[in-house]
Amino acid sequence: MKDFFQKVNSYVKEAFGASKYLFDGISVTFDHLKRRPVTVQYPYEKLIPSERYRGRIHYEFDKCIACEVCVRVCPINLPVVDWVMNKETKKKELRNYSIDFGACIFCGNCVEYCPTNCLSMTEEYELATFDRHNLNYDNVALGRLPTNVTSDPTVTSLKELTYLPKGVMDPHDIPLSDSRVGKLPEEVLDWMTSSKSTEELPVGK
Ligand code: SF4
């Protein structure tokens, strides 16, 4: 008889333990139902890179004076500036310019120090190729106008995960009722300076 009660006791304990784990799991699921979704359905949806994002470098051939400052400030002397000296004009003639993005660490030094501002960082981050040699961009590839997530009609840009209210780091934390989420900074400024801003501010201002 004693054995029987011990077995029943342990069975009940195990059943309670199992149901506790079950309810823990369900409570996590219900907790997420109240939150904003943060999954990005790439490549149909894309996040907007931040304003200071350092992506593929853009290069303007016509502005380059072949001074090679970009080579000297690069931690790995990466840019290749191919020029010849014109003996008649006694000026450098630029032939080609290239940067190998397979080796570039996107530090931005070359962009920072270029005296003619012919280099700039773009928002492009999709540089994957099947062959690493294709990452060596010449002046034609570097000169291609950069693509932009917000101007690409085939992509849904996720502003609400990028333009978060001030002080918010996690989009999960913002209530669905917050009207400022996903507004561009200038839109928020307009809204704040308009007469509506005298009304009660939405949550997460
Ligand atoms: S620093 Fe600028 S101007 Fe000078 S070689 Fe490099 S890209 Fe050209």
Ligand code: SF4
């Ligand atoms: S971003 Fe940095 S590593 Fe890349 S080419 Fe410019 S200086 Fe060199």
